């Protein structure tokens with residue numbers, strides 16, 4: 338008998354696969370109400386209200402699976418679950434349409450001042466001219482983050498006669514073409530759009546993506562929407578921009594702090610808002626409940642789940658073989674992702690060497706998880722890495738090769754975009770650790786770790802010295818520096834490691850050094 342705790346308001350109709358199973362007992366209580374039963378619970382189903390913390394997991398020693406009836410898993414401590422071998426699943430597409438439709442409703446309400454006009458009318462006023470709006474037809478909608486929700490929104494905006502421009506650094510030309518949207522860099526989208534809506538995940542890259550600096554570059558009188566996550570548009574900077582008249586108004590479904598107690602943005606007449614209602618429809622709630630109920634049942638019946646976002650358990654024997662290469666491949670993926678930032682068409686991995694004589698697919702998935710780490714909102718791991726690649730139209734290849742080029746083992750990655758190809762190889766040396774031994778055809782030898790800087794330059798006297806001088810003058814302590822070149826006087830590369838990441842100003846100074854053609858920060862945290 339398995340006991341499943343349904344801790345948040347999840348639609349009961351969607352839970353019928355669980356209600357009908359004879360080996361399952363469903364307990365519909367909050368965590369506090371179920372306090373005395375927590376040590377017997379095998380699965381927990383939540384939305385965003387219940388916080389599944391490490392402390393809660395400690396009180397649930399039987400817990401095998403956490404299911405999030407929705408997309409965002411920020412209320413679940415994923416590393417703590419992974420550490421305990423608890424699978425976490427979600428429902429990635431069950432609420433896409435509802436969130437898109439909510440965004441559209443917010444956009445219409447925003448430009449026609451419907452909430453403000455309604456409040457005024459209810460107060461007994463009849464102020465028609467104060468609420469003159471604008472048409473959506475002919476306006477340019479800027480969509481920042483063109484995933485599931487962004488894509489659906491584009492279709493609806495076009496039906497309203499809007500022009501759609503999008504920014505998404507991970508979008509392939511194929512998908513952009515299929516969706517018939519114009520792709521622009523963010524710096525070009527902002528001054529072009531009349532209305533801008535964000536649909537990215539909240540990550541270190543997207544927190545404050547819209548801020549004081551780039552709000553200034555927008556059209557005066559632009560409208561903003563955030564139905565994704567609080568903080569993608571900096572709340573303080575948005576407030577200032579509205580006060581200054583640069584932004585005409587904003588529609589917000591999400592906040593940095595929820596509920597937003599005494600929030601200054603909510604005091605502004607130009608702001609309309611809803612309490613995180615994007616996914617709150619009968620249909621979305623049924624979809625997500627059905628999806629997670631099915632996943633939980635599948636897993637408890639001993640079968641693999643499809644929307645897991647953390648690690649599956651692997652046998653001790655395989656684990657021992659995989660373990661030395663596990664971090665190396667993640668680092669190879671992370672380096673590649675930071676050196677080839679555009680949309681990718683193909684990723685292929687080649688394994689050579691006797692110690693790699695096992696099913697390497699787990700390593701390929703681990704490499705992909707490193708590659709996607711900074712690109713998408715959900716934690717990507719071995720369980721979902723291939724699905725993530727497939728959804729983005731990326732072809733994945735895996736080969737076994739005989740030639741280790743003199744190393745005991747060699748793992749080589751080739752990443753292809755429409756414009757170029759990037760190659761990187763690494764090896765694991767017993768009792769020594771991981772080394773990257775070739776990068777873009779340059780022989781090199783460095784340990785992938787921490788904060789790194791990649792520099793492409795011409796092999797001529799003075800360049801290396803000048804890099805050292807600029808960094809020294811800025812008080813940057815170089816931990817290691819490795820160089821590689823193909824032939825004397827030709828193209829060359831340098832890879833440096835630091836104790837902390839290089840600030841943008843110092844990076845710019847390095848870029849200005851004569852002979853240097855490319856400088857990229859690489860972080861392996």
Ligand SMILES: NC(=O)C1=CN([C@@H]2O[C@H](COP(=O)(O)OP(=O)(O)OC[C@H]3O[C@@H](n4cnc5c(N)ncnc54)[C@H](O)[C@@H]3O)[C@@H](O)[C@H]2O)C=CC1
Nearest residue numbers: 409482483484485486505507536537538564565615616712
């Ligand atoms: N208000 C609500 O109730 C709901 C909010 N959401 C939130 O909406 C967001 C988007 O959801 P989906 O479209 O389903 O996710 P998705 O993963 O399909 O799309 C996210 C897109 O953002 C792009 N992206 C990642 N980093 C970026 C960056 N630095 N700049 C620009 N684009 C970037 C990705 O390439 C991807 O195409 C998520 O944060 C999710 O949590 C989702 C459902 C309901």
Ligand SMILES: O=C(O)C(=O)COP(=O)(O)O
Nearest residue numbers: 384385406407408409616
């Ligand atoms: O699915 C998501 O990411 C959401 O933001 C919806 O959250 P909710 O289930 O409505 O609390």
